[in-house]
Amino acid sequence: MRIGALTALLLCAVPAWAQTDVSDDAAARFDRMSEQEKAQLRERLRQFKALPLDEQARIQANVARWRALPPEEKARVRQNLESFQRLSPDERQRLLGQWREFQKLTPEQRQDLRQRMREYLRANPERRRQMMENLREWRSMSREQRELMRQRLREMRERRGK
């Protein structure tokens, strides 16, 4: 493979890593890969190139955003990724629907939610795992089940208030 084409392959297939790894010696790096890795890279290039240009740009920008995150924020997003990857296809679809609904909130509402959750998790780091479990459970609940839980919370607060 010609060096230029190879560099382009690496640059396009792995956009963010291209900014650091590829510049030194793309040919040597490619040569060191196993045949399986090379095949995966070519497949990744094919998939990436098949995306619309704006989607390619979005992914490139997201890699840059991800790389710029401070370690603790990276850890949080990584945990979220792990949770996301554990979801069943149905749960993912449901979550994506909720994501679209979330996008309809005003920026202030979204920021308020983020802030409240951040404060909760900061104050209860040991509860994070349970909170994520609760969240998954909540997302899978029907409208009626959710209403029941809201009712129970009100009752619980009344009892504790007395």
Add this chain to the structure above:
Amino acid sequence: MSCTVEEELTAYVDGELSAVEAARVRTHLTSCAPCRSTEELLRRTVTELAALPGFEPSPGLRRRVLAEVESLPRRWTERLQRWLRPAVLAPAGVALATAVVVAMVVGQRVVAERTERGAELAVAEHYELLSDYEVVGLSRDDLDVVEHLDELQKEGRP
């Protein structure tokens, strides 16, 4: 070789003979070329074993040592078993174990690097969702419900 000193050469090289015995062997070596050659081989072998790198024994060195051992007459091979003592084997074993550990660590790093790249791509694809993952699907009030959901569910159980 029929020298009676031959059997004592390894102990001589290893400094295990008494002063008198060592002097006798030394005297013999001045007049016996085969024994001198043997002594030289033994010393070289020990030196090279001791010179094994701390982290990774050189494959070249290993090949050379093994080739020399292989080229020796059978009796020498058997004799060299005397060198397979803890005093000699321990450093070589430590070096080998270290090499294995280093290989494992490096291997894990390679795997971790690949995993990291896989994670980067997955994050990049869903970054917007993942960065707000904890609050997607929640309202302000429902966040309180989720906070206590495990307790609330227990309440409903008999």
